[in-house]
Amino acid sequence: MPTDTRKRLGAHYTPAGLARFLARRVARQVDGPVRVLDPACGDGELLAAMAELAPDAEFVGFDLDADAVAVARERLPGARIEQGDFTEIGETLPAAAFDVVITNPPYVRTQVLGGAAAARLSAKFGLRGRIDLTHPFVAMAPRLLRPGGVLGLLCSNRFLTTRAGANVRELLGDRFAVREVFDLGDTRLFDAAVLPAVVVAVNAGDSDGADSRCDDSRCDDSNSAQSAVALFASAYQVDGDAPNGDLFDALTADADSNVRVNNRAFAVSVGTLARGTPDQPWRLSTPDRERRHLAVRERTWRTLGDLARIRVGIKTTADPVFISDQWDRLPPARRPEPELLRPLLTHEDVCAWRPPGPPRARVLYPYLDLPRRAVVDLANHPRAAAYLNLHRERLASRHYLTAAGREWFEIWVPHRPTLWRAPKIVFPDISPEPRFTVDRSGAVVNGDCYWISVPELGAGAGGGSGDSDDLAHLVLGVANSEFGARFYDEVCGNRLYAGRRRWITQYVARLPLPDPATPAAREIIRVARLLAETPDQGLLPHLERAVRVAFGQAD
Structure with missing residues (x-):
């Protein structure tokens, strides 16, 4: 695909190893998926990874790129793979029709979408502020999943920490029980300059998403009790030596570690998900970190933002x-x-x-x-x-x-x-x-x-x-x-x-x-x-x- 077309469509196809990792994490949360949807299937890598684990499932995929659709159809005979814009097609699909939605939404920023398209999507999906296509894809998933169905999301890790990502954090907190978050940082699993994250979450149906959401408006991002259910792990490159190993094994281990992959060393941190209100970042929590943060809060006179404009x-x-x-x-x-x-x-x-x-x-x-x-x-x-x-x-x-x-x-x-x-x-x-x-x-x-x-x-x-x-x-x-x-x-x-x-x-x-x-x-x-x-x-x-x-x- 030409570079300008790839940028316009936000097409960064999922590497096979990462697709298998996400499929395995999704499969842990669902018992025998019957229907699996990828709303931006590209060449079918995520659906193919799910098919290895659940060959008898029914697979549905959509994508804007005709060439990618052709490849996906060849890889997944019998699957329903169609060309089209899922932000338009998705609302025509029946509600609660899928057991799994697994997706790597297009990495399209607001400035590439254009003001008119961004305004249309904001109005359609009730979004606010600066958006990218991750937001509408996540917004559509709860309606399409049955209660207890699983969302496997691969997207930019920017949603974890930035103001622009507050829409996604709020949607996930309101509509899902978040089970796992993996911040893959600068692991360079994609050819493009993308810092990815993986989220595995269960559709809460009509409930309040009783995973790790803090409903008390007075709570802050230090409330670790709210995050006990969700695993949070991150990997970032560091200097120095480390034993050779498997990055995905390290991310799902019980303790922090350093691992060398393709001649680069990564520090892998493992804990639970801590978060407060949607405007606050999602972060990794451990008992030691929470003790440190409590001591800091008790001794904080002002924050810098309290004193002056930055x-x-x-x-x-x-x-x-x-x-x-x-x-x-x-x-x-x-x-x-x-x-x-x-x-x-x-x-x-x-x-x-x-x-x-x-x-x-x-x-x-x-x-x-x-x-x-x-x-x-x-x-x-x-x-x-x-x-x-x-x-x-x-x-x-x-x-x-x-x-x-x-x-x-x-x-x-x-x-x-x-x-x-x-x-x-x-x-x-x-x-x-x-x-x-x-x-x-x-x-x-x-x-x-x-x-x-x-x-x-x-x-x-x-x-x-x-x-x-x-x-x-x-x-x-x-x-x-x-x-x-x-x-x-x-x-x-x-x-x-x-x-x-x-x-x-x-x-x-x-x-x-x-x-x-x-x-x-x-x-x-x-x-x-x-x-x-x-x-x-x-x-x-x-x-x-x-x-x-x-x-x-x-x-």
Whole structure:
């Protein structure tokens, strides 16, 4: 299948080994399936895996790709395999007609679907927010399964942790008894850059889905009693050695392990599913983790999100036009006026602790230096006007910008220019390790980073400027520590390939902070200030111990 067609259809066919694993886990939950449906069957791999376990079952499959349908029909003689859009066909099928729905829905994002298609599916299936095709496929499954029927779902693991995945988490929690969740992380079981997850769940029929759902609105993601039924296991690549083994065996073992598969080592963690309200991530729970989390909650004064707004940097939607480190090479008549060229911090400029050096790049920032956002008059900046007019066709083609009543030469996501003057905490969007620092240069922050105004920290705590600076170093101390990284992994858990983490608002906002008046917090602030002033790595053990003491994690 051509690459562009594959992307449009979201077609990433299930590897045979993964298909057999999912089929085996589904078969454990159902007694002799009679009718099996795959609503996006592709070349029939999942149905073929089920047929190995239940050869006498009746198999039904649908797919948009005619070539894939032909292959599936050849592999599964006697099965009903049809070409068509299941989001339309599914509602014509009789209710409670299937014992098993096993599916790898198309990996199609909202921007590929298009606004009209996304709006249609949202209205049709009662979904909200940003969606992909996983949502409608899961939404249709309860009606098609008999009570006690089994859903075997293979999808992107993003649904476990992101806000966009809240629809799927809520559907599974309301309509199913979740039995098993496997976060397959960066195991690279697909040829494409897909981080998959597997969910096995039993249709609860008209009940409330009495698996691990927390119906008390006061509950939080630490309530392990609600997750006792569901197995949760995850696998992520790690450095170092490990014994050769079978990844799927490790995922279904009784204890954590490291295993080497195809010359790569994976850390496999095994526990139970912990979750609270749908807006909270699903995560792995163990008794040790819950004890740690309880101690942290008891010693948390505020979360970072309680104190200040966490903002993403600017997004121009035309970076080659607005961002450059070669402005001085332009002809003088087309070199934008210096007051419009502002230093720009990117992820390449940010490291933990130490203030960023002079940024490599500058951004053409077409706004007046005022407390409110006010676009410049190009008549007063003829050199910038000459430069921008060279790129007018590209900039004016951003119809979403002009439709919002903005000028054709603006950037899409700016901020009020005066906000940049105050000290700010800056950190990259994506990084294997935490890289939080304080910038006092007044530089603009690029969209590959997030930032927090230091004065807002003090305002959020009800203090003054001195309190703000102390709080900034308290944030640095906790966020850059081993504790901060472990908290992220255990509570937020949105990891990418090669151990990279997403340091975005919804996760960073949950970072706990101890009471700044306590001795342990004062020690964190003291050591964090020293680390911001000197590269002395010998200070790190002192910092780590102070953070552990502050949250009751000391040895």
